[in-house]
Amino acid sequence: MMKDPLFSDIGSRLSARSGINELMEDLGEAVAGGHRIQMGGGNPAHIPESEALWRERWLEMGETPGQLESTLGDYDGPRGKIQFLEAFSEHLRNAFDWEIGPENLAVFSGSQTAMFLLFNLIGGQCGARRRRVVFPLLPDYIGYGDQAIDPGTFLGVPGAIELRGERGMKYRIDFDRLRLPEDTAMLCLSRPTNPTGNVVSDEEMRQLEVLAQKSDAYLVTDNAYGMPFPGVIHRPAAALWTPHTIHAFSLSKLGLPGTRTGILAAPAPIAAALARMNANLALANPSVGQALVTPLIRSGRLQALCREAIRPYYARRAAHAAATVKAALPSGMDFRLHENEGAFFLWLWLPELKVSASEAYMELKREGLLVIPGDRFTPGLREKWDHPGQCLRLSFGIPEDQVERGAAILGRVVPRLCRQIP
Amino acid sequence: MMKDPLFSDIGSRLSARSGINELMEDLGEAVAGGHRIQMGGGNPAHIPESEALWRERWLEMGETPGQLESTLGDYDGPRGKIQFLEAFSEHLRNAFDWEIGPENLAVFSGSQTAMFLLFNLIGGQCGARRRRVVFPLLPDYIGYGDQAIDPGTFLGVPGAIELRGERGMKYRIDFDRLRLPEDTAMLCLSRPTNPTGNVVSDEEMRQLEVLAQKSDAYLVTDNAYGMPFPGVIHRPAAALWTPHTIHAFSLSKLGLPGTRTGILAAPAPIAAALARMNANLALANPSVGQALVTPLIRSGRLQALCREAIRPYYARRAAHAAATVKAALPSGMDFRLHENEGAFFLWLWLPELKVSASEAYMELKREGLLVIPGDRFTPGLREKWDHPGQCLRLSFGIPEDQVERGAAILGRVVPRLCRQIP
Numbered sequence: 001m002m003k004d005p006l007f008s009d010i011g012s013r014l015s016a017r018s019g020i021n022e023l024m025e026d027l028g029e030a031v032a033g034g035h036r037i038q039m040g041g042g043n044p045a046h047i048p049e050s051e052a053l054w055r056e057r058w059l060e061m062g063e064t065p066g067q068l069e070s071t072l073g074d075y076d077g078p079r080g081k082i083q084f085l086e087a088f089s090e091h092l093r094n095a096f097d098w099e100i101g102p103e104n105l106a107v108f109s110g111s112q113t114a115m116f117l118l119f120n121l122i123g124g125q126c127g128a129r130r131r132r133v134v135f136p137l138l139p140d141y142i143g144y145g146d147q148a149i150d151p152g153t154f155l156g157v158p159g160a161i162e163l164r165g166e167r168g169m170k171y172r173i174d175f176d177r178l179r180l181p182e183d184t185a186m187l188c189l190s191r192p193t194n195p196t197g198n199v200v201s202d203e204e205m206r207q208l209e210v211l212a213q214k215s216d217a218y219l220v221t222d223n224a225y226g227m228p229f230p231g232v233i234h235r236p237a238a239a240l241w242t243p244h245t246i247h248a249f250s251l252s253k254l255g256l257p258g259t260r261t262g263i264l265a266a267p268a269p270i271a272a273a274l275a276r277m278n279a280n281l282a283l284a285n286p287s288v289g290q291a292l293v294t295p296l297i298r299s300g301r302l303q304a305l306c307r308e309a310i311r312p313y314y315a316r317r318a319a320h321a322a323a324t325v326k327a328a329l330p331s332g333m334d335f336r337l338h339e340n341e342g343a344f345f346l347w348l349w350l351p352e353l354k355v356s357a358s359e360a361y362m363e364l365k366r367e368g369l370l371v372i373p374g375d376r377f378t379p380g381l382r383e384k385w386d387h388p389g390q391c392l393r394l395s396f397g398i399p400e401d402q403v404e405r406g407a408a409i410l411g412r413v414v415p416r417l418c419r420q421i422p
Numbered sequence: 423m424m425k426d427p428l429f430s431d432i433g434s435r436l437s438a439r440s441g442i443n444e445l446m447e448d449l450g451e452a453v454a455g456g457h458r459i460q461m462g463g464g465n466p467a468h469i470p471e472s473e474a475l476w477r478e479r480w481l482e483m484g485e486t487p488g489q490l491e492s493t494l495g496d497y498d499g500p501r502g503k504i505q506f507l508e509a510f511s512e513h514l515r516n517a518f519d520w521e522i523g524p525e526n527l528a529v530f531s532g533s534q535t536a537m538f539l540l541f542n543l544i545g546g547q548c549g550a551r552r553r554r555v556v557f558p559l560l561p562d563y564i565g566y567g568d569q570a571i572d573p574g575t576f577l578g579v580p581g582a583i584e585l586r587g588e589r590g591m592k593y594r595i596d597f598d599r600l601r602l603p604e605d606t607a608m609l610c611l612s613r614p615t616n617p618t619g620n621v622v623s624d625e626e627m628r629q630l631e632v633l634a635q636k637s638d639a640y641l642v643t644d645n646a647y648g649m650p651f652p653g654v655i656h657r658p659a660a661a662l663w664t665p666h667t668i669h670a671f672s673l674s675k676l677g678l679p680g681t682r683t684g685i686l687a688a689p690a691p692i693a694a695a696l697a698r699m700n701a702n703l704a705l706a707n708p709s710v711g712q713a714l715v716t717p718l719i720r721s722g723r724l725q726a727l728c729r730e731a732i733r734p735y736y737a738r739r740a741a742h743a744a745a746t747v748k749a750a751l752p753s754g755m756d757f758r759l760h761e762n763e764g765a766f767f768l769w770l771w772l773p774e775l776k777v778s779a780s781e782a783y784m785e786l787k788r789e790g791l792l793v794i795p796g797d798r799f800t801p802g803l804r805e806k807w808d809h810p811g812q813c814l815r816l817s818f819g820i821p822e823d824q825v826e827r828g829a830a831i832l833g834r835v836v837p838r839l840c841r842q843i844p
Contacts, residue, residue: 005692010571011543015699043497051491062480069473072680075465109531112705121433146702258494258709270427277437280568283534286708287680
C-alpha cells in the first residue's frame with residue numbers, strides 16, 4: 001500500500017483546497033453538464049455578436065495560407081507574438097495616450113498566471129526584508145489569496161462601507177486606515193472590482209499612485225473586466241500610466257477564456273524580468289488568442305465590439321439581475337446590493353445572515369444554485385472583519401431565465417438563513 | 423529617475439538570465455524573421471501531413487455549431503477538458519495496457535509548466551528536511567535547470583560515456599555512481615532525452631523504478647518527444663506505469679506548440695493536488711489543443727499520423743542531418759555524434775574544443791548559426807564535469823537545405839575552435 005504522498009511546504013500551501021480551486025471545480029462541473037444554476041463562476045456570457053466575430057476570424061485563419069501553421073506550429077518568443085505586442089501597445093497609445101511600446105508588455109497564459117509571477121517577482125522575502133503586497137480595498141479577487149509563495153507577503157485592508165439609498169452600497173478606500181508598511185512593494189486592486197462591481201474612482205487611483213510613489217512601490221491595476229477589453233465599465237474612468245503603475249489585461253472576459261491570454265504592462269525592466277520568469281516556468285505562451293485578435297485590434301473591430309455589443313449587453317444584464325434579485329427577496333428583509341459600475345457580478349449584502357457565508361453557499365448549492373461566499377474575497381486580511389461573511393457574489397453572465405430561476409432559489413432559501421424572517 | 427526595480431529572492435532567481443530564456447529569445451528572434459539558421463530551438467518541423475490534419479480539424483471546429491463557442495468561450499475545470507481526459511486515458515489504457523483513468527491526469531499550459539508545478543509540489547523544503555529531485559542521467563533538458571523554487575532541490579548525476587564505433591557514442595546511467603540521497607522525492611529524466619536523442623533502455627527504466635520504490639520516491643518520465651505523441655522513438659521501448667511512476671506528455675512536438683498543452687499522469691492524489699495548484703496559479707488551461715486533438719485520438723487518426731508520417735519523417739531527417747554534419751567536418755578531426763534513438767537533435771561531442779561551449783555558441787551565432795552549448799544541459803550538476811562543455815546540441819527540425827547550410831558553417835568554424843586542426 002502506498003502512503004499518502006508527501007508534499008513540500010510550498011507545494012502543500014499552493015495546492016491547498018482554496019477558494020479559487022473550489023470555484024473552478026464548481027465551474028468545471030457546470031461546463032461538463034451539471035444541472036445547477038451557475039451564478040458562481042466568472043465565465044463570460046455567450047454574446048452572439050462576439051461569437052460571430054470569433055467564428056469569422058477562426059475561419060479566416062483556417063483559410064489563410066500560413067496563419068495556422070505559424071500560430072499552432074511555432075513557439076513564440078517569451079514575451080508573446082510580436083505582431084500582437086505591437087498592435088496592443090499601439091492601441092494603448094491611441095486610446096489612453098500612454099507612452100508605451102512592446103518593451104513594456106509581456107503575454108502570459110492568462111492574467112491569473114501573470115499576477116502569480118508579478119506577486120512573486122516583486123513581493124516576498126528580499127534579503128533580510130519582506131516586501132509586501134497591499135490590497136487597499138477589500139473585498140477583492142478571490143484568486144489572489146493563495147498566490148504568494150512567501151506566505152507573509154499579502155496584507156489586505158478592509159474598505160469603508162458607504163450606504164446608498166435604501167438598497168444600495170459602495171466600498172470606498174479607507175485612506176485613514178491605509179497605513180502602508182515600510183516594505184510595501186505593491187498596491188494591487190481589480191478595477192472594476194471582482195467581486196463587487198465597484199469602479200474605484202480616478203481620484204482614489206491618483207491618491208494610491210502618490211502613495212505608491214512615496215513608498216517606491218507600484219500601483220497594480222487588474223483590468224480583467226475593464227479597460228480596454230472588454231471595457232465593462234459604466235462610469236467615466238481614466239487609466240493611469242506612470243513609472244509607478246503596472247496594469248494587467250485579459251482576453252478572457254471578452255469571451256475568450258479558453259485561449260488563456262493575459263498581458264502585463266509595466267516599466268520595461270519589470271516586463272523583461274517577467275518574460276524571463278515566464279520562459280523559465282512555462283517556456284512560451286498560448287498563441288491562438290493573440291492571433292485571433294491582432295487584426296481585430298488593428299482594424300478597430302474589437303474596440304467597436306466592446307463599445308457597441310459587450311458593454312451594453314452587460315449593462316442590460318446588470319439592471320435585469322438587480323431588479324430580479326430585489327423582487328425575489330422579501331421586501332421586509334434587510335439586504336443591499338453594491339452599485340454595479342462594471343464587471344458581471346451582483347454583490348449581495350445580508351446584514352442579518354445567521355449562518356456563515358460558507359454555510360449559505362452549501363445550502364444554496366444543495367438547492368441547485370452556485371454562488372460564492374463573500375468571505376473568500378479577502379486576500380491578505382489579517383484582522384477580524386465579519387462583514388464579507390454576510391455577503392454573496394452572484395454572477396449574471398448566464399441566460400436571463402437562469403438568473404430568474406437563481407433569484408427564485410435565493411428568495412426561497414435566503415430568508416430562512418437570516419435572523420429576521422418577516 | 424526611477425531606481426532599478428527591486429526583486430524578491432525567489433523572483434531574482436526565477437527571472438535570472440538562464441539557459442532556457444536565452445534559448446527562447448533566440449527562437450523568438452528566428453520566428454520574428456531573423457536570418458540565422460535555427461539549429462538551436464526545439465521547434466517541431468512543419469510536416470505537411472500534420473498541418474493538413476490540423477487545418478481539417480480547425481475548419482471542422484469552425485463549422486460545427488457549438489464547438490468553437492465552448493472551446494473559446496468557456497473555462498474548463500482545473501484538470502482540463504473532460505472529453506480530452508477520457509479520450510487520452512482510454513488511449514493510454516489501450517496502447518500501453520495501463521490501469522489509468524481521468525482521475526490520474528491533469529492538463530497544464532505546456533509540459534514545462536507541468537514540470538515546474540511537479541518539481542515544487544514534491545521537491546523542496548518539507549519541514550526540517552529537503553526533498554530532492556535527482557536527474558540520474560546528465561546531460562538532460564536545459565529547461566529543468568532553474569525551475570526549483572528552493573534552490574537546493576536538484577541533484578544531477580553525470581552519465582557514463584560509451585564509445586560506439588569510430589564516430590558514435592551513447593550515455594548510460596552510471597548505477598555505481600547513482601547514490602540517492604536519503605530524502606530523494608523524485609528521479610526525473612526525459613525519454614527520448616533532450617538534448618542527446620538517447621532512449622534510456624527498458625532495463626535501465628526498471629532499475630530506476632526499483633530505486634524509486636525503495637526510496638518511496640517517484641520515477642518521472644518526460645515523454646515530450648516520445649510516447650505516445652509524437653512517438654519519435656526509433657527502437658523498441660516500453661512505458662512503465664506503477665504506483666511509483668509519473669509521466670509528462672505534450673502536444674508540442676506533434677506540431678502544436680502554440681496551443682500550450684501539457685499533461686501529467688500520476689497517482690490520483692498527486693494529479694488532484696497538481697490540478698488544485700494549477701487552478702491557484704493559472705486558473706484554467708488553454709482549451710484549443712485539447713479540443714483539436716480529442717476526436718483525432720478517439721478515431722486513431724493522431725496515432726496513425728505519428729506512426730506513418732511524423733516518426734518516419736524525423737528518422738529520415740536524423741539520418742540526413744548526421745550524414746551532412748559528418749561530411750562537413752574534417753575527417754581528421756576528433757568528433758562523435760550521439761546515437762539518434764529519438765527526438766529531433768544531433769548531439770555533437772568535440773573532445774578537442776579549446777574554447778568553452780558558450781564561446782563556441784557565440785562564434786557560431788556570429789557566423790549565422792544558432793545551436794545550444796552543451797554545458798547548459800546539466801540541471802542539478804554539483805561537481806566539476808568538463809565533458810558537456812565540449813558538446814553542442816543541433817536541432818534538425820528545419821528544412822534540409824538549412825541543415826546543409828548550418829553544417830557548412832559548422833565545418834568552417836568548428837575546426838578553428840578545436841585544438842588540432844588537421
